[in-house]
Amino acid sequence: MSLSAVSQAQQKPLTYLALGDSYTIGEGVNGSDRYPMQFVQEWNKAAKLPFAPPLIIAKTGWTVDELEAGIQVSSTAAEGYDLVTLLIGVNNQYRGRSVESFAVDFEKMLQRAISFARGKKERVVVLSIPDWGVTPFAVSKGVDPTQVAKGIDDFNQTKKVICAKNGVEFIDITTEYRLAGALPDGVVADELHPSSLIYKKWMEKLFLEVQKMNF
Numbered sequence: 697m698s699l700s701a702v703s704q705a706q707q708k709p710l711t712y713l714a715l716g717d718s719y720t721i722g723e724g725v726n727g728s729d730r731y732p733m734q735f736v737q738e739w740n741k742a743a744k745l746p747f748a749p750p751l752i753i754a755k756t757g758w759t760v761d762e763l764e765a766g767i768q769v770s771s772t773a774a775e776g777y778d779l780v781t782l783l784i785g786v787n788n789q790y791r792g793r794s795v796e797s798f799a800v801d802f803e804k805m806l807q808r809a810i811s812f813a814r815g816k817k818e819r820v821v822v823l824s825i826p827d828w829g830v831t832p833f834a835v836s837k838g839v840d841p842t843q844v845a846k847g848i849d850d851f852n853q854t855k856k857v858i859c860a861k862n863g864v865e866f867i868d869i870t871t872e873y874r875l876a877g878a879l880p881d882g883v884v885a886d887e888l889h890p891s892s893l894i895y896k897k898w899m900e901k902l903f904l905e906v907q908k909m910n911f
Contacts, residue, residue: 709748711773712736713812715763716783719826720754722895724884729892732781734899735906736903745911747779757829759787760801767808776814779906782806783823785855789847790828799854806862817863821905824852824866826873826890833888835878844904845874867901 712722714835722730728737732750740746753763753770763784784805788798806822821832828834829844852870859866873894876882882894 704865709746710778711774711776712747712750712779712781713777714750714752714754714781715767715809716752716754716781717758717763717787718754718889719757719783719786719823720752720781723756723887723889724886725892725895729895731898731902734892734895735902738899738903739906751777757787758784759791759793760784760798760805762787764801764805772812775863777812778819778911779909780813780820781823781902782820783825785851786828786848789807789825789844789851795850795854796849796875801857802855803858803862806864807859810864811863818865819909820864821902822855822859822864822866823902824868824870825853826877827870828877828888830874830878831883831888833886834885836887837897856882865905867884867898867905869898869901872897 712732720730720732727733730752732752736747736750751772753766755762755766758766782805785798785802806820809820810817825848827845827848829839829841829848834841834844848870856866876894876897877890882891883889884891
């Protein structure tokens with residue numbers, strides 16, 4: 697390989713695949729305000745090796761199995777990705793599905809994510825499920841916030857255990873979200889989904905984890 701070819705290979709941008717649901721596609725915010733987009737924008741400000749625009753496979757309302765179906769009809773890179781994030785599960789909880797069935801589906805999806813990361817589990821980051829029970833939407837619907845919180849905690853604990861078992865980093869965004877998710881500037885017009893300010897907080901936590909990776 698020539699020196700010029702080596703140089704070109706070294707300059708090839710990093711690749712990022714973001715998997716999820718409404719929290720990843722950014723329901724109600726501009727495309728540039730989604731947390732994967734904010735992350736790439738922030739990283740590329742000073743990075744020696746920048747990220748290309750992320751591929752986002754996510755849709756509002758998706759459960760884990762629906763995310764899998766979405767992946768199957770999406771065009772993904774055969775060579776894999778340098779970074780993969782996964783934020784999924786709120787709709788399993790919202791629809792009243794069992795934690796036990798979620799555990800099976802989530803572990804399969806986590807293995808899928810590791811595969812996308814070329815088998816490098818250290819390049820996969822899982823984010824916890826935000827507690828939608830604190831939002832003005834939940835209040836307006838008369839939802840019992842204590843019951844929702846317990847359900848979210850059960851699902852997140854399941855995710856955390858499975859991530860630890862598979863050696864994958866798990867980021868807690870739920871604790872902070874419970875303090876900010878109900879604020880007027882913490883939600884979009886539907887009073888349920890996070891604002892760009894909330895996504896910025898998630899981006900900052902992700903950023904710290906990616907800084908530890910050896911690209």
